[in-house]
Every structure is written in C-alpha cells, then in structure tokens.
Amino acid sequence: MNWSPLFLSLQLAFITTLCLLIIGIPIAAKLAASSARYKFLLEAIVSLPLVLPPTVLGFYLLIAFSKNSVLGGFLYETFDIQLLFSFGGLVFASILYSLPFMVQPIQAGLQNLPASLSEAAYTMGKSKREVLWHVLLPNIKPALLTGIVLSFAHTIGEFGLVLMIGGKIPGETLVASIAVYDEVESLNYVQANFYAMVLLATSFVILGITYFINARLSLKS
Amino acid sequence: MLLNVDLQKKIDRTEGAQQLNIQMELDKGDFVAIYGASGIGKTTLLRMIAGLSQADTGFLAINKVLWFDEEKNINLSPQERKVGFVFQDYALFPNMTIFENLHFANSNASLIQKLLKQTNLEALKDKKPTQLSGGQQQRVALARALMVDSPILLLDEPLSALDHSLRQEMQHLIAELHQSYQRTTLMVSHDIPEIISLANKLLVIKGSATILYDNPKAYFEQENLLDEIEEVGLVLAMNENELLLQIGEKKRSIPYSKVTLENIQVGDRLCLKRWVLPSEIHKIERQ
Numbered sequence: 344m345n346w347s348p349l350f351l352s353l354q355l356a357f358i359t360t361l362c363l364l365i366i367g368i369p370i371a372a373k374l375a376a377s378s379a380r381y382k383f384l385l386e387a388i389v390s391l392p393l394v395l396p397p398t399v400l401g402f403y404l405l406i407a408f409s410k411n412s413v414l415g416g417f418l419y420e421t422f423d424i425q426l427l428f429s430f431g432g433l434v435f436a437s438i439l440y441s442l443p444f445m446v447q448p449i450q451a452g453l454q455n456l457p458a459s460l461s462e463a464a465y466t467m468g469k470s471k472r473e474v475l476w477h478v479l480l481p482n483i484k485p486a487l488l489t490g491i492v493l494s495f496a497h498t499i500g501e502f503g504l505v506l507m508i509g510g511k512i513p514g515e516t517l518v519a520s521i522a523v524y525d526e527v528e529s530l531n532y533v534q535a536n537f538y539a540m541v542l543l544a545t546s547f548v549i550l551g552i553t554y555f556i557n558a559r560l561s562l563k564s
Numbered sequence: 565m566l567l568n569v570d571l572q573k574k575i576d577r578t579e580g581a582q583q584l585n586i587q588m589e590l591d592k593g594d595f596v597a598i599y600g601a602s603g604i605g606k607t608t609l610l611r612m613i614a615g616l617s618q619a620d621t622g623f624l625a626i627n628k629v630l631w632f633d634e635e636k637n638i639n640l641s642p643q644e645r646k647v648g649f650v651f652q653d654y655a656l657f658p659n660m661t662i663f664e665n666l667h668f669a670n671s672n673a674s675l676i677q678k679l680l681k682q683t684n685l686e687a688l689k690d691k692k693p694t695q696l697s698g699g700q701q702q703r704v705a706l707a708r709a710l711m712v713d714s715p716i717l718l719l720d721e722p723l724s725a726l727d728h729s730l731r732q733e734m735q736h737l738i739a740e741l742h743q744s745y746q747r748t749t750l751m752v753s754h755d756i757p758e759i760i761s762l763a764n765k766l767l768v769i770k771g772s773a774t775i776l777y778d779n780p781k782a783y784f785e786q787e788n789l790l791d792e793i794e795e796v797g798l799v800l801a802m803n804e805n806e807l808l809l810q811i812g813e814k815k816r817s818i819p820y821s822k823v824t825l826e827n828i829q830v831g832d833r834l835c836l837k838r839w840v841l842p843s844e845i846h847k848i849e850r851q
Contacts, residue, residue: 457653457655459651459652459653459655460655460657462614462616462642462649462651462655463649463651463655463657463708464657464668465615465616465641465642465643466614466615466616466642466645466646466647466648466649466712467646467668467669467670467711467712468643468644468646468712469643469668470643477657477668478657478659478668481659482657482658482659
C-alpha cells in the first residue's frame with residue numbers, strides 16, 4: 344500500500360490549519376468588532392469559497408500563479424518560486440479555500456461574548472491585543488476548536504481545487520482525495536478503497552473527538 | 565475640583581431622539597447617585613466618562629487634565645483613562661479565577677490580598693466566577709474595579725440583580741469600601757433608600773436637563789418620594805456583622821458594624837430610623 348498521498352494530505356491540512364489560525368483569528372476579531380459600513384463586503388469575500396465551485400477558484404489561481412501573470416511572474420523572477428503544480432501552491436490555495444471555515448466560527452464565538460467583557464478589560468488599561476489573547480480567545484474555546492477541525496477536515500476533503508492547480512505529482516501534489524479518483528480511473532479498486540477507508544475513518548474520528556470535547560467544554564461552563 | 569463634566573450627547577430614547585445635557589463638578593471622595601427613568605442616559609453618562617461612548621460636544625476633565633474636549637479634538641481612549649467600572653452584568657472574566665480576575669486588573673499583590681480580605685473573598689479566590697452566587701460575583705466585581713488605580717469609580721446599577729437582604733449587605737460593603745478608598749464614585753441607581761444611605765450628592769436626569777443636588781434626602785422628601793419610619797428594636801442576639809432585633813412582633817436581623825455603633829449589648833433597646841418609599845394604597849373602605 345502506498346501511504347504517500349495520505350501523509351501528503353495530512354501535511355497539507357496541518358500546515359493550512361496552522362496558517363489559517365494565524366491569519367483567521369485577526370480577521371475574525373476585526374469582523375466581530377467592526378461596525379463599519381462596508382464590513383459586509385469583507386464578509387462576503389471571506390465567505391465566497393463556501394458557495395463558489397472549487398474549480399472557479401482553481402481556475403483563477405491557475406491564471407494568477409502562471410509565470411505570465413503579474414503575481415506568478417513576480418514570485419518566479421524575484422524569489423524563484425513557482426506556485427503552480429507545487430506543494431506551496433496547494434497550501435496557498437487551501438488557505439483561501441478554507442478561510443471561511445476558520446473565520447466564521449471564531450467570529451460568531453466572539454460576537455456571542457458580552458461586549459462588557461472587553462470593555463471591562465479596556466477600562467483596566469489593557470490593549471486590544473491583550474484583551475483578545477487573555478480575555479476573548481480563552482472564552483471561545485469551542486468555537487476555536489470548531490474552526491480548527493472544520494478547516495483541517497475541509498482541506499483534507501479538497502478535490503477540484505487541487506486538481507486544477509496541483510496536478511497529481513506523486514509526493515508533491517498527489518493528495519489522498521485525488522489518489523482515490525486516480526486509482527478508480529485505473530480500475531484499481533483495492534487501492535482506492537484503502538485511501539477512501541482511511542479518509543472516512545480519519546474524518547469520523549476527528550469529528551467525533553471534536554463533538555466530545557465541545558460537549559465537555561459546554562458542560563464545564 | 566476633581567471631576568469637571570460638561571457633556572452633550574444625542575441619545576435614542578423610546579419617545580424619540582433627545583439631547584442629553586450634563587453639567588457637574590465633583591470633589592474628591594464624592595459619592596454621586598445618578599437617578600432618572602430607564603433609558604434616559606444614566607449608563608451613557610458612565611460610559612462617556614470611561615471613554616466607552618463618545619459625547620457629541622463639550623468637555624470632561626479629571627484633576628484639570630482633559631480627557632475629552634470636542635473643540636480641541638481631545639478624546640482619550642478607555643485604556644488611557646483607566647477607571648474602575650462595575651458593569652451591570654459584572655463582566656467577570658469566566659476563564660480566570662477570582663484571584664486572576666483581580667490580578668489582571670492590577671498585579672499589586674498586597675492590594676489583592678487587602679481587597680480579598682475586605683470583600684470576604686479569601687476562601688473563594690481560586691474559584692471561577694460561574695461557581696459563585698450573585699452576591700459573591702458582585703463582591704468580586706467591586707474588588708476588581710477597586711484594583712484599578714484610578715481616582716474614579718463607576719457603578720452601573722450594581723445591586724439591581726440582588727435580593728433585598730443581600731442588597732443591604734452590599735450597601736454596607738460599598739459604604740465601607742468608599743470610606744477606605746475615597747474614590748470619587750458615580751453610581752446609577754433606582755433605589756431611593758439605597759441612594760440615601762450611600763450618596764452625598766444626587767444627579768437627577770429629567771428630560772434633557774440634569775440637576776446636581778447636594779442633599780439627596782432633601783430632594784426625595786421634597787418630591788414626596790420618601791417617608792421616614794421610626795421603630796424601636798430590642799437586641800436579642802448579635803455577632804460581628806449582624807444584630808438580631810425584636811421589632812414589634814417581628815424578628816429582624818440587620819447588618820451592623822462596630823465602627824458605626826459601639827458598646828451594643830444584648831438587651832439594649834435601639835431606635836431605628838428607616839427611609840421607605842410611600843406605599844401605594846391598594847384599597848379604600850368606609851369604616
């Protein structure tokens with residue numbers, strides 16, 4: 344059995360989730376606290392991947408990553424980076440694709456906290472960053488967990504987007520979801536079933552653990 | 565003059581938008597009750613002082629330092645102002661223990677110990693806020709607000725969620741803490757007896773105007789909002805904090821501090837004066 348696509352999927356999901364935590368928390372905090380008139384525009388942009396066919400995002404990224412485009416050309420000429428058909432490109436695309444799965448639960452969690460919590464901390468002289476770190480985030484652990492798990496699971500389940508910009512280079516961009524499709528096309532059902540079963544079991548275990556922990560957390564509070 | 569307020573703000577009330585005008589000057593150690601109908605802007609005033617809401621026009625100065633001046637374009641952030649604020653919902657941080665709640669406000673260990681002792685929270689300091697009763701949470705909120713190194717203490721209806729006996733106990737504690745820390749205190753309250761027992765000044769908000777009275781009791785008497793009752797009670801039992809009295813046919817325990825009344829013994833007769841709201845007549849019959 345070839346485990347490489349599974350490891351690649353896990354690696355991609357892990358790195359993407361980590362990046363999304365770093366990027367998603369400030370975006371969610373900004374959206375939750377903002378009452379700006381044009382907030383809805385940013386919300387709509389963040390949520391686009393929820394409704395967009397992955398191939399649409401994949402198509403535009405394909406064009407953006409190509410050496411002939413401004414972004415792709417700049418990255419290639421300045422840093423010698425080529426995102427198309429590379430693991431780095433997959434990470435970048437996955438971050439965009441799973442962004443709403445990280446941002447939305449955290450934003451909802453923050454909005455559900457009473458405003459007086461952060462206001463009380465502000466009157467103690469605490470900065471917005473201190474308040475986010477010490478007061479707000481510790482009180483939305485279930486939302487954080489949901490964001491992490493959904494982003495992770497969603498990245499593992501990516502298919503159309505990876506196919507568009509990653510191709511299926513073994514060890515580089517051939518992730519498990521693509522491998523299932525690939526093996527079926529080659530009528531190799533045993534290997535396809537192996538990938539499918541591992542994906543199914545992994546997803547079930549991850550979601551099971553999440554709901555278990557969330558139930559414990561809500562009991563505690 | 566510690567606090568100098570001349571603020572205007574348009575606020576949305578149930579009867580439509582109206583201008584709130586507030587002018588007052590307070591001295592160090594003043595205890596001002598803010599009195600007025602619901603939604604009239606009492607909480608907004610506290611929030612404008614703390615920097616959580618912004619006034620439309622006017623100025624606000626503490627110790628002659630401008631915190632807000634619309635003309636000079638000065639508006640300090642809540643972090644720069646730093647005031648002690650007890651919110652109506654207490655706003656205790658659920659993820660922190662009682663000790664950590666106080667420590668987050670100010671890491672001065674001796675002050676934490678002192679306040680935990682004064683508010684009788686030493687035994688509860690490692691508990692989380694959700695494990696405490698309403699009265700205990702209220703004490704934490706007070707202690708935490710006093711941890712903030714500020715000349716100003718703002719209390720937004722701090723006792724409204726408590727039952728009658730707990731209210732009296734808390735009034736006692738607030739009075740003691742005020743005595744000990746001498747913070748200039750502004751407290752939103754609807755409760756007239758509570759205002760009279762705690763406040764030395766009264767800010768009444770009516771319509772768009774506000775008036776500061778130097779004698780809360782006189783105001784309520786003049787408005788026929790208050791009656792005085794005199795009762796005689798026999799001391800049946802006592803401990804450090806409470807007296808058990810026989811008043812007429814009823815037994816009542818009242819909070820008591822040795823500071824306020826010395827040398828009381830079981831068997832003493834005490835004269836109690838109480839301010840009560842004029843009771844509403846519910847039935848009239850010819851006799």
